Amino acid sequence: MPKTTNTNAPWAPFARTILRRLHESEDDSSFDLDIDMDGDAIAPRSKRTPPGVIELLDGMDSTQKHDPRDLAAMRAAGVDGVALDDRGSDRPPHTIATGKILMALRLAATFIREEHFLDALEPRAVTVLEGIVPAQLSGAATLIGRLLVPEGWTAHARAPRHMDSGVLQLLRPMDSGARKISEQAIAKIEQEILTALTLPHPLMILLPETALLPPELRRVLPPAKRLAPINRDLILKLLGRTHSATGKIDAALVRPHLPDNEVLTTLDMPSLMSALREPDASAVAHKLTALLAPSANTSSDMTLEEIGGDTPTHQAARDLVTDLAAWRRGEAQWTELSASLHLEGEPGSGKTLLARAIAASARVPLVEGSFGNWQSGGHLGDMLREMRRTFSQAASRRPCVLFVDEVDAAGSRESQDRHAESYRRQVVNQFLQEIDNLRRGEGVLLIGATNHKDALDPAILRPGRFDLHHSLGRPTQVQILHMLRRALPEATEPDLAMLARVFSGETPAMIDAAIRAAKAQARRSGQLLRIQTLIAARPPVLEGYDRRIAIHECGHAIVASLLGAGPVRRMQLSRDGGR
Incomplete structure (x- = not known):
């Protein structure tokens, strides 16, 4: 039977739970998921409907309704049959903002199991979660308060003095600018953390990368958890909600076309949103790979x-x-x-x-x-x-x-x-x-x-x-030859070796400037660039100059060796002297 999605991710069951709550909240018109803590407490829905056995079984990655032979045929044709419903549609029944789904998945991958998140709600527990983009702080806080805290609990930026139900102190820097956090906002949250530490309620602190707390405060806080990075498993789960009518996709078809996990850590939201406009999961994977592929190198971004x-x-x-x-x-x-x-x-x-x-x-x-x-x-x-x-x-x-x-x-x-x-x-x-x-x-x-x-x-x-x-000294003959091979790919090795000796002792910037000037001159004259022409264009060297410079540098080398000033590993001649 073809595999549908990766079932090895340990956080997958927790992700299914959170995503189910997300769908229920979005379907409930009387419940505003988007209210954040700017003046309001964040609480889950008053009643969460437990899933039935059939719903739980149907939500498992390994289940699918199509005949395995049909799925194999569709895969061979490049069609994701796992994502198709009984009518042949791969469109999800409800549209939910991609940012919400992705943050919910990353939170699930961070805590791995619901029991681990509940550990953060123990009395006087302190949790620091960092690595959140400033523009996503509000959404992360809202999802934690709406979807992760259990019924009967409420998340507060400022804990009330008296409350019968559970209270999670959920702090984050808040600023008028959604995409950056000011120094004033960081200073303010430092004071809020100190105040929260005096209260018995559990404390959770959400920090962006730019929020560097003072060393004395970092020292008393526990080591920070890092928001789980975007990887292939997360993207596959995301595509199961954005490009599937069944909540699942054919991972064996899509995974090979996704960028590597290391590359996906550099994924930015504009690239992701652009890729998600593709019609199916495989096309999204191809688009992501194309968008994140290194651009053609120029002289300013060589590897x-x-x-x-x-x-x-x-x-x-x-x-x-x-x-x-x-x-x-x-x-x-x-x-x-x-x-x-x-x-x-x-x-x-x-x-x-x-x-x-x-x-x-x-x-x-x-x-x-x-x-x-x-x-x-x-x-x-x-x-x-x-x-x-x-x-x-x-x-x-x-x-x-x-x-x-x-x-x-x-x-x-x-x-x-x-x-x-x-x-x-x-x-x-x-x-x-x-x-x-x-x-x-x-x-x-x-x-x-x-x-x-x-x-x-x-x-x-x-x-x-x-x-x-x-x-960084001036390049060796080996380095100069390497530079010349890249700049003059059609030249022969003997010509390049002769030119390397001419350029010996010059900086990479000098060599690059000389080659660019020669190419420009050849282009203006309508002729091909010839190595002999390039050599002839170099300023002439006075007769006996190299010999005098060589004798001078040898004197330095002998004295340095006799006096034990240091090892002599290299001597170099150039048009402007020796070293």
């Missing part, structure tokens, strides 16, 4: 594999991507990972390119900020506001990569330069605070870049702020 670096810096970047993937699969704790990297290198050495490649390889969003952009916001208050906005954006888009450029512009509080000393101190203090707030959460790789590491405040560079420190 680490395409960059092809062979230095310790590039290996550290690959390790960050590997560790982030392990954390997203649940195979590693965030506290076990190095989650920050400081890059040092001269302009054009590829620091920004490497940060973008880390995000592209990890298939997570990239949030970019720089001290130059922040300072262009205006006076000190404007600058600090822009800095906070960038860090807040990164926190709201977890998992992601946050890249902060021009970190050396922050300066150092230990600088002997007394000009603008107060300004510099406030900027550094705010930057340190933002990093600390970010590191209290999980899911953000912090990458900083600077041209002058020595100009930075020591507190910025210490472990816990930036754990890893690497330099």
